[in-house]
Amino acid sequence: MLQVAIKKKLADFTLDVQFTVENNILVLIGHSGAGKTTILRAIAGLLRPDEGTIIHNECILFSSTTKTFVPPQLRRVGYMFQEFALFPHMDVRKNIWYGVKQHNHTTNELYERLLGLLHIEHLTTRFIDRLSGGEKQRVALARALMAEPAILLLDEPLSALDSDTRLELQAELKKIQGIWKIPFILVTHDISEAKALGDRFLFIKKGRQTAESSLQAKEFLECPNVG
Missing domain, CATH: 3.40.50.300 (P-loop containing nucleotide triphosphate hydrolases)
Structure with a gap:
């Protein structure tokens, strides 16, 4: 609570x-x-x-x-800003992983799960300026959840x-x-x-x-x- x-x-x-x-x-x-x-x-x-x-x-x-x-x-605390605050010089994968301290089996599983839940598996190598508004929203949400917020x-x-x-x-x-x-x-x-x-x-x-x-x-x- x-x-x-x-x-x-x-x-x-x-x-x-x-x-x-x-x-x-x-x-x-x-x-x-x-x-x-x-x-x-x-x-x-x-x-x-x-x-x-x-x-x-x-x-x-x-x-x-x-x-x-x-x-x-x-x-x-995960914070999804109104303007998404994604990094244009990084592709989708790097944006989602940004701020994650450990890369291990558990975090890799979470990453794959988020890609599936948000239907963005096909976007991982794209840069942010090549995404639609809805795709940016999904990527921003994936990044927020990747930190496993409470x-x-x-x-x-x-x-x-x-x-x-x-x-x-x-x-x-x-x-x-x-x-x-x-x-x-x-x-x-x-x-x-x-x-x-x-x-x-x-x-x-x-x-x-x-x-x-x-x-x-x-x-x-x-x-x-x-x-």
């Missing part, structure tokens, strides 16, 4: 959120600039909150009380894709989360995408959770006023 209770003063408001995530998909919903990406960055260790705690399975990643701050490289963060990963590709990759994400069984936290402002992917939802407005934040998937899908 991931437990987050943090405050961070930003330019226009103070981010103040408190939530937990089991081994399912939590979707953060809100307008641009609401603080969604700031939450991801705090969990990843790319930003230090002013107050609060971030705890994963009893491991304290951040605590303002005890002055604990685990650096990003030690958190086992938590996966996804910042609007499907926003730049056409509708058909988005639907296909939504299904892939759900399938992979079901296999990995780790907390996924996904940022989106697209209500239909949130409904397709989310098990739980957190509505963020100017850094704070709104009343709808306690809705579960069934209630959210049936709510006529959402969006």
Whole structure:
């Protein structure tokens, strides 16, 4: 379980959120600039909150009380950025393996498994500029999972894709989360995408959770006023 209770003063408001995530998909919903990406960055260790705690399975990643701050490289948090952040001077294989410390039988098996799950076996020798948007998304997801994260963060990963590709990759994400069984936290402002992917939802407005934040998937899908 991931437990987050943090405050961070930003330019226009103070981010103040408190939530937990089991081994399912939590979707953060809100307008641009609401603080969604700031939450991801705090969990990843790319930003230090002013107050609060971030705890994963009893491991304290951040605590303002005890002055604990685990650096990003030690958190086992995978972060899939909106712009994918792939390396254009490397082919697909090297991008996926980037950051993996050990090359052994176990990691080789994981690599082959990810290629199959994401249907990118035929792309391994291609460079990034020769990939479509959907192919880049799959490669970025494979790279994030190759690090065997305990938590996966996804910042609007499907926003730049056409509708058909988005639907296909939504299904892939759900399938992979079901296999990995780790907390996924996904940022989106697209209500239909949130409904397709989310098990739980957190509505963020100017850094704070709104009343709808306690809705579960069934209630959210049936709510006529959402969006």
